[in-house]
Amino acid sequence: DAKTTQPTSMDCAEGRAANLPCNHSTISGNEYVYWYRQIHSQGPQYIIHGLKNNETNEMASLIITEDRKSSTLILPHATLRDTAVYYCIVRSSTGANNLFFGTGTRLTVIP
Amino acid sequence: NAGVMQNPRHLVRRRGQEARLRCSPMKGHSHVYWYRQLPEEGLKFMVYLQKENIIDESGMPKERFSAEFPKEGPSILRIQQVVRGDSAAYFCASSPTGRNEAFFGQGTRLTVV
Numbered sequence: 001d002a003k004t005t006q007p008t009s010m011d012c013a014e015g016r017a018a019n020l021p022c023n024h025s026t027i028s029g030n031e032y033v034y035w036y037r038q039i040h041s042q043g044p045q046y047i048i049h050g051l052k053n054n055e056t057n058e059m060a061s062l063i064i065t066e067d068r069k070s071s072t073l074i075l076p077h078a079t080l081r082d083t084a085v086y087y088c089i090v091r092s093s094t095g096a097n098n099l100f101f102g103t104g105t106r107l108t109v110i111p
Numbered sequence: 112n113a114g115v116m117q118n119p120r121h122l123v124r125r126r127g128q129e130a131r132l133r134c135s136p137m138k139g140h141s142h143v144y145w146y147r148q149l150p151e152e153g154l155k156f157m158v159y160l161q162k163e164n165i166i167d168e169s170g171m172p173k174e175r176f177s178a179e180f181p182k183e184g185p186s187i188l189r190i191q192q193v194v195r196g197d198s199a200a201y202f203c204a205s206s207p208t209g210r211n212e213a214f215f216g217q218g219t220r221l222t223v224v
Contacts, residue, residue: 043202043215
């Protein structure tokens with residue numbers, strides 16, 4: 001699976017959009033981009049995933065660049081409960097695959 | 112549809128004892144993943160199982176650790192002769208196939224005293 005690079009930490013004001021970038025320049029054509037988050041010491045929570053089109057669900061939006069070498073997770077209106085470590089993971093769509101977590105981005109939402 | 116259930120949530124063992132961690136996947140999920148998270152560290156993949164088969168155990172320590180996912184019943188992560196360094200949170204995730212999103216349980220926090 002391709003490697004990902006994320007900033008170590010970010011701050012966001014409550015109520016504003018949080019934009020979390022991820023670089024995955026070595027991604028291959030059959031690899032999806034997945035986002036998870038871990039709030040404090042809870043189990044990781046699935047957020048969203050995509051292949052090449054932008055995706056949106058009730059939690060977030062995922063914007064993938066046309067060359068697929070980077071993506072951005074957008075939380076449209078961050079709340080204090082969105083404070084967490086956010087993980088960007090690249091995972092192959094063929095075969096059966098596990099998820100490898102990197103160090104992620106620690107997002108702190110500030111009141 | 113209940114989520115991934117892990118039990119116990121907290122487990123205390125003395126050095127040298129055995130620890131058994133159980134994971135019941137979501138209904139209809141036949142793929143299970145185990146991860147370990149040491150204090151203040153990230154999630155480390157341990158093992159990936161499909162019913163009755165180990166698909167990938169590349170993250171599993173070679174000694175004292177074993178995992179199974181029988182045809183019936185939960186997946187079990189077994190740690191024999193625990194040591195203080197085994198103290199960690201152990202998370203389990205499940206997915207319907209190996210290519211879908213995986214959903215995590217709330218973890219078992221193992222403390223070795």
